[in-house]
Amino acid sequence: MKKNFQQYRTHLCHELGLKDVGQKVSLCGWVQSKRDHGGLLFIDLRDREGVTQVVFHPDKDPVLFASAKQIKDEFVIKVEGVVVERPAGTKNAAIPTGEIELEAEKLEILNPSLPLPFNLDEPIENEELRLSFRFLDLRRKKLLNALKLRHQVTYVVRDYLTSKGFLEIETPILSKSTPEGARDFLVPSRLSPGKFYALPQAPQQYKQLLMVAGIDKYFQIARCFRDEDLRSDRQPEFTQIDIEASFVVVDDILQWVEEMIQQIFSKVLGIELSVPFARITYKQALDLYGSDKPDLRIAWQIQDVGEVFENTEFKIFREVLAKGGVIKAINAKKASPMVGPAGIAELEELAKSMGAKGLAYIRIEDREWKSPIVKFFSMEERKRLENVLGIEPADLILFSAGPWEQACQVLGKVRLQLAEMTRSVAPNEWKFVWVTDFPLFEYSPLEQKWNSVHHPFTRPCQEDVGKLDSGRYDEIRALAYDIVLNGVELGGGSIRIHERELQEKIFSILGIDKERQKLLFGHLLKAFQYGAPPHGGIALGLDRFVMLLSGAETIRDVIAFPKNRHGVDLLTQSPSEVDSQQLKELHIKLNFPSLDSRLRQEPEIEP
Amino acid sequence: MKKNFQQYRTHLCHELGLKDVGQKVSLCGWVQSKRDHGGLLFIDLRDREGVTQVVFHPDKDPVLFASAKQIKDEFVIKVEGVVVERPAGTKNAAIPTGEIELEAEKLEILNPSLPLPFNLDEPIENEELRLSFRFLDLRRKKLLNALKLRHQVTYVVRDYLTSKGFLEIETPILSKSTPEGARDFLVPSRLSPGKFYALPQAPQQYKQLLMVAGIDKYFQIARCFRDEDLRSDRQPEFTQIDIEASFVVVDDILQWVEEMIQQIFSKVLGIELSVPFARITYKQALDLYGSDKPDLRIAWQIQDVGEVFENTEFKIFREVLAKGGVIKAINAKKASPMVGPAGIAELEELAKSMGAKGLAYIRIEDREWKSPIVKFFSMEERKRLENVLGIEPADLILFSAGPWEQACQVLGKVRLQLAEMTRSVAPNEWKFVWVTDFPLFEYSPLEQKWNSVHHPFTRPCQEDVGKLDSGRYDEIRALAYDIVLNGVELGGGSIRIHERELQEKIFSILGIDKERQKLLFGHLLKAFQYGAPPHGGIALGLDRFVMLLSGAETIRDVIAFPKNRHGVDLLTQSPSEVDSQQLKELHIKLNFPSLDSRLRQEPEIEP
CATH class of the missing domain: 3.30.1360.30 (GAD-like domain)
Structure with a gap:
């Protein structure tokens, strides 16, 4: 092979200390700041992990010094030099490398930078600007740390669930439209004219099918999609920790999740939580806290x-x-x-x-x-x-x-x-609580029909099954549970229905007629006839969980490339217009009431 | 909380042995087979991990015996009983539980099963039938093992990359259409009439933006999408191990991938590979093996x-x-x-x-x-x-x-x-080889233009950069590399361009004019002006890799819910028709040349 090898750096910017004094090293990174002091030139060089102070002496190498003068903030540079101890009185105990500095001997500008549109050290009010320059926004410590935390959380989740025998299995993103829940995102099919895939709102049916397949314990850190109007804490795509297991009762699921969260807190935050978490029924939650998401702080x-x-x-x-x-x-x-x-x-x-x-x-x-x-x-x-x-x-x-x-x-x-x-909420308190025994149905006066409180696959409490026939739907409790942290719902789940007859009965109560049952859920009803085991599971919202753990104010701050409130990625300007040929191949065309260009224009930012 | 607790099982079906004799246990699972022998009734009870033989005695509990008689294959049951040693001469050394059996004392039929449409122990020719009953197909040992293997591979990948400082970061699925590569799947936007998201063919641009953001080392086990006509080893959605790092040269990437694969083989298959893998240039590969995917076996x-x-x-x-x-x-x-x-x-x-x-x-x-x-x-x-x-x-x-x-x-x-x-390929041999120094461009006589061999973000070899101006495009080598296993391309990558000027020059050679550059890639060009570090990466096809490791014949056998060759999920009948109201909300309508119903009909299987 042609040799293109060149060692860019020997260390990262948080690693050097007194132990390295006298060593020749090279570092790469961004110029965080530059300042003259006593005739010397100091640069704080930053990479993902930390900062090292680099010093240029005018006398030792005037050419090098002159070229270092040219450097501006956020230039990407490579510096070679020798690690020296900082003179007494100039040490900085606030950073790990504060006792040393790098005496530069060689400098390479790897890429210059225009002046940034905002300061990386200060809070920025204008979120639209931040999102348009997301590649700069993510350089800010708070966002970087949130992404690191997110990685660590998912790593611990996978580690824990794997140790318990769960298999991570990917389910389709090109999925089936079942318009009984929230609004689906649709994907026109080129090979099946007039037909559409839907992006999954959750892998609910697939994970139940995996239980029928005998997978026994499944999980997935799964991307999900809902085409809803976006509130401040919603995104059109989001991620959930999706869990399902066979031959389980409510306590099995609760215990796994408690242990998983316990490990996250211990390994990621260094906080020891005690389990089991508090458990109260839906009725108790309303009675005592007036909410099914009680904040026990x-x-x-x-x-x-x-x-x-x-x-x-x-x-x-x-x-x-x-x-x-x-x-x-x-x-x-x-x-x-x-x-x-x-x-x-x-x-x-x-x-x-x-x-x-x-x-x-x-x-x-x-x-x-x-x-x-x-x-x-x-x-x-x-x-x-x-x-x-x-x-x-x-x-x-x-x-x-x-x-x-x-x-x-x-x-x-x-x-x-x-x-x-009255500022009665203590900071840094973590109060988890399970809310159980939700009602199975709720009546919608607007639609004049009964709806599922969770979803139609939720199992009623055994004692209440008889009420399905007597029509006392409001009295039926579900084997459903939510987990709540500091008044925020982190997720929920249930034991599921695994019998075709019971599932059909629930569908009928929800007003889904036989034909539609077959069209939308035929695969699941069919599967229940071939040895479906009892099963149940849960899904936890990863974005919101990481938001709480990191102290972020919005889930946009724990997602690398979020959409704004109009569903637009301001960085890439997505969604965007496409060639008419593309639409033709997909057997669709645009259908505007009017081609009002004002409607179609999003504010553009110059690249 | 209302107590719904009930312990379904004390053990899994592979766990019991002579050490457990005399213990009272309960097992849950599927009836794999049932047979009468010497007046006794034997059931092989199966779960995900193994099989235990259950025996029913007619004299000990005639009622129990009678109800056991009712059981049929693939019923889901729970059995309580006592572990006993099998009589001499009836032990089965082929299974871990072959020395014991469970003497049933209590039996619960958790769910019956219709007779299966195919036998789980035999190979099935009719793949369409298998896909329609995927929840049964996955009960077959070969497919179950492939899914287990897939889980283990991704687990080791994450473990290794995390240990090297890589952060797993999720990039958007609702992404931007850049119609320069394969055909995009499109998603109409409800909130931005007339605009579309695209499902990502790869997270290429996002991962490069993450490098500009200073993430330094990124990976993702990422779902990707290509709306291409499906060959036997293609799926419309597939998964890749996606890696990108800053301040790296070709050898850095190759070495990480070699170590990662070494760990997969060691930890998952128990095979020790020696590294580094063979490395040959594209020219050598053609000279010696007549292929850029040489099979070194x-x-x-x-x-x-x-x-x-x-x-x-x-x-x-x-x-x-x-x-x-x-x-x-x-x-x-x-x-x-x-x-x-x-x-x-x-x-x-x-x-x-x-x-x-x-x-x-x-x-x-x-x-x-x-x-x-x-x-x-x-x-x-x-x-x-x-x-x-x-x-x-x-x-x-x-x-x-x-x-x-x-x-x-x-x-x-x-x-x-x-x-x-001549049957000259040795089985169980694993021959990896890197192919490097690919040409940067290839000329398409059909389109009468130059195209990228890999993609437009690939960096030319430093020595060949001058040829960009002299027009000798065919002589320019790329800092690109493919990894090949046993003649199958597992993945490829490159060092990327990180300078706006160079990137624009490449786009121009590819015939993408300034306006289109800005429209499609403006975000990347903009990012390159704000301190983009040198960077490079690779993507490995997970489906194909797991296929090779598991000895499966098609990638459909290592995907839980694959599509058939027409892009159809035969189990859920997706894609499917949707309500016209849904389309209206998305500002699109159907556009058929004719509403030929034959075109729109897929073979349906009765649920």
Whole structure:
């Protein structure tokens, strides 16, 4: 072979220290900064791992010195030289290489750089600009560290699951459209005119088919796609840790995931979590926290005070109870001095935005109860309330009365808002909780039909199966579970249906007729007839998990090349227009109401 | 939490042995076979890892025995019982559990099964049937083992690359169309009417952008897509081990890949490979093996015998040499007795199919040279030929005369065919070779333009850069390399261009004008202006690699859910028709020349 070999570098920029003094080395990287000091020229040379200070002496090699003068920020250079100890008083304890510097003997400019459009050391407000220059944005330490963390997390996940006998198996991206969930991305087929692949919203059916195939334990770090309108924490493509296993019960899945997360925290963050995580039912979650994603970092729980008011003269409470509603209260311990009338008003606004008529409260100042409603309470009620809620000076009590779900949810939101107002969320706390026993169905008044809370493959609790025939759909609990971290849903899963008859029954309740069942799910129904084992699994959102672990504010900061809120990659200007010949080959053509060019124009940034 | 816990099984079906005798255990799995013997009922129970024999005694529990009688093949069952040693004479040394059996005490049928459409133990000719019942096909040991192997290979790859400091980074699947390579799969955008994403043919540009971002060492086990007509070893979506690094020369990449493959062989197959692998240039590969994918398991090399015939009277050779052509020969040692006249005719046919006028040969029988052309050789020429080719009794000499490339390629194909005819390829041999110094460009007479041999981002050899200006494009060598295993190209890569000017020059030679450069590659050209480091990489086809390692005959056998040759997933019937509302939302409509229903119909299999 023609010899093109040349050693670019002997070390990375974080490696050199006192142990290397006197050694001849070469480094490559980017010029982070350049400064003159005492007639010398200093360059901070940066690579992925760190920074080394390079020094140029004007007397030792004037030619070299002159060419070093030409260098500008973010030039890519190679420097050869000798490692020397820094003079006393110039050492920098903040970086690993702070005790040495590289005395340059040779310099090669590998590639110059234009001045950057933004500073790499400062936060940048303009995210569109960052995304257009993503190749520079990713040089910023925070984003680089997030990508490193992401790599480490997936590495530990694979390591753990492999050690437990799970096989990673790739399922198709060119998949089948099953328009029962979110909106599909479609891919026109050239070889089958008029037909379309869909990008998978999840590998759900494939992983179930793998269970029927006897794979026993499957996982995949899987790319998934949803063509939904993009909220701040959504991307059209995202990644999930997808797990499925046969011959398992709920506890098996929960235990694996707990151990996996325990290992991630231990190996990646150096934090030891204790397991098992807290487990509460969906009903408990709403009762205590007013949310199916409870943030357990906040100590306050919601309490039912209906008994206190069972014979109350207070009209509002009495009427709610008479209609079968509930009276819920939260005692925000010691919060009263931190929440003035303006704060109360803000919370009331929030409650009203959720359909509540108002937000009753009691502020405890010293021993005095300040409240517009206490005057309607009997002394007996006040005493019982004091007992039930453990009311002490400086507490703030907030009430919500109404139908159970609404009353819980109102106080749930109030609880979060109040915690934020009073800064009651401890930083660096990691509170995991499993929420189980979700309802299987929920009724959509808009569509006038029953929908799955999770998805149609979720198994009902054995005790509730009979209710499928009696039509009491709202009472059926699912063998489904969500995992929640600090009030954020990380993922969810369920034990699945593995019998054709039961699956068909569920489809029918969801309003999917036999013909459509066969068209969309025929393969799965067929598979269930050939020895499908009991199975279940879970999927965890990797992007969101890494976002939380890295302290990033959006999932865009933990994805190398994200789309913006319009689904556009501002760096490559994708999606883009394509040749009409390409469309013709795919047997499609454009279908605009009008060829309004304003609609089709995205803001372009000059390359 | 509601307790749904129930331990399905205590062991897997490969685990039990004499050490467990007397233990009470439970197993779950599929009924592989059932047989009556001596009044007892035996069931081979199978799971992913193995088989355990279960025995039912009619006297011990007649009810249990009766229900066991109901079981049929591929039923999914759970059995509880006691491990007992098999009676002498009934042990089976062929399986790990062959010394014991499970004496059943309790049986639960978890799911019945219809009779299977094919036998899991026998090879099945009808691949379409296999693909329609992929969930059964994957139960076959060969396919299961291929998926296990695939998991192990990717695990070792990740382990090795992580240990070398590579970060696995996910690049977008919803990517940008750059119609310079193969045909793209397109995805219509709902939010940007009239625009399309493309599925990536490779993450090439993204990984180069990651180098500009300072990621230094990147890898990804990446899904790629090409909408090409499908040959037997192609799939519309495939997976590659994608690697890129900064501040590297060719040897760095080659060495990493060699070590990675060495580890795969050692850890997955238990085979120790020695490195470095053989390295030859593209020119040597054609000269010696007539192919840029040489199969080094075959010992025969091609030799140039032009000098022997420099003054020949033999008209055909003389004319070829006069036109600047070459005379190549191969000495297939000892092959003569194995290749009769019919064999020679077959080889000649092959040569002619490649544009050769014929295939001159000499068969050595004892000391006699049997050949239609030897009579035209001088005694001097015969002697020199004997020396140069080392001709001995029983050898078979084959000639090819013509333009260099064609003459080489003809003998290259003949060499492979001859090896097959004479069974000269040793099984279980693993011959890796690097082919380097490919030409940068090749001229397409059809398109009347120069194309890239690899891709437009490939860096020319430094010594040849000057030829970019002098127009001697055919003489420019690339810093490109392919890795070949047993005559199959596993992957290829190159050092890349990192300067905007050089990249623009290459684009121009390829006939991509400035406007189109900006439209398609503007992001990359822009990135090159902001401190792009020198970089290079490689991509290895995972499917093909696993196919070779597992001894599978097609890549479909190492992919869980492959498409057939029409790009159809016969299991899920994808691609499929979609609702017109979906198309409307995507701003497209169908565009058939005619709505010929025959075209649109795929053979359906009843679910």
